[in-house]
Amino acid sequence: LPCRSIMAGPAAPENQNFCFKDELEAFKLSLSPNKEVIIEHYLAGWNGLVKFLNRLGNVFGFISKDASSKIQILRNFLNSEHGSEYFTVQSMVKYELENNLVDLKKAGSHPESGCRTLLRLHRALRWLELFLERLRTSQEDGKTSVMCADAYNESLAQFHPWVIRKAAGVAFCMLPGRLSFFEAMNVGTPDQVVAMLGEALPVVAEVYQITQDLYAKHDLLDLP
Numbered sequence: 001l002p003c004r005s006i007m008a009g010p011a012a013p014e015n016q017n018f019c020f021k022d023e024l025e026a027f028k029l030s031l032s033p034n035k036e037v038i039i040e041h042y043l044a045g046w047n048g049l050v051k052f053l054n055r056l057g058n059v060f061g062f063i064s065k066d067a068s069s070k071i072q073i074l075r076n077f078l079n080s081e082h083g084s085e086y087f088t089v090q091s092m093v094k095y096e097l098e099n100n101l102v103d104l105k106k107a108g109s110h111p112e113s114g115c116r117t118l119l120r121l122h123r124a125l126r127w128l129e130l131f132l133e134r135l136r137t138s139q140e141d142g143k144t145s146v147m148c149a150d151a152y153n154e155s156l157a158q159f160h161p162w163v164i165r166k167a168a169g170v171a172f173c174m175l176p177g178r179l180s181f182f183e184a185m186n187v188g189t190p191d192q193v194v195a196m197l198g199e200a201l202p203v204v205a206e207v208y209q210i211t212q213d214l215y216a217k218h219d220l221l222d223l224p
């Protein structure tokens with residue numbers, strides 16, 4: 001499916017450098033041939049989602065700021081002298097655990113480890129998976145705010161205190177309706193959006209599951 005941004009046509013100027021399909025492509029690239037998750041591409045995927053969120057309006061700023069700061073923490077590790085240890089999620093987990101760089105029970109001398117920071121994004125990826133699946137199967141009169149809230153309550157909400165859940169609930173109500181939301185994705189007609197989601201979802205689900213299994217194996221799912 002060609003993106004509207006690369007087709008000649010009356011695309012709105014603010015759409016020109018954005019296409020949701022390209023942004024999700026990064027998650028596909030993040031899967032290495034031996035099914036490890038390459039952090040650089042994983043972060044590029046998140047960066048694309050944040051870009052999209054920023055296009056939806058300022059009310060989502062507190063969400064995109066938090067995501068951006070976590071992306072930045074991980075980028076800093078990637079660009080540090082130990083950057084090669086952070087090539088994949090697998091190598092990061094191994095390196096940080098072997099070198100006691102993770103606060104396992106309560107925040108101590110390593111409150112911003114790569115492992116705990118990536119875990120926050122990883123939990124949000126489950127929200128994304130559930131939300132995209134709802135969008136994909138939604139009817140024309142479906143409400144994005146409801147789909148988003150349902151996906152959130154089923155996943156991320158359990159990790160957030162009341163005040164964040166409340167703020168998130170308010171933000172969800174400001175989401176544009178299904179058609180405007182699809183248009184903001186800049187992928188094409190609603191049918192094309194649905195088809196794109198059908199292709200992208202298995203990839204998001206696989207990246208999620210690989211990370212989930214790895215974290216479970218090392219007992220890292222509750223990092224403070």
Ligand SMILES: CCCCCCCCCCCCC/C=C/[C@@H](O)[C@H](COP(=O)(O)O)NC(=O)CCCCCCCCCCCCCCC
Pocket residue numbers: 049050052053060062063064066067120121123124127131132148152156164168175224
């Ligand atoms: C399209 C609507 C977007 C709704 C986004 C849904 C997720 C709602 C998350 C609300 C988070 C509020 C910000 C604060 C979070 C932190 O407290 C909390 C814990 O961090 P800490 O342990 O360091 O303190 N942080 C987190 O859980 C990480 C949240 C990361 C959220 C990333 C959301 C990116 C959203 C991308 C939207 C793309 C939508 C695409 C759909 C086609």
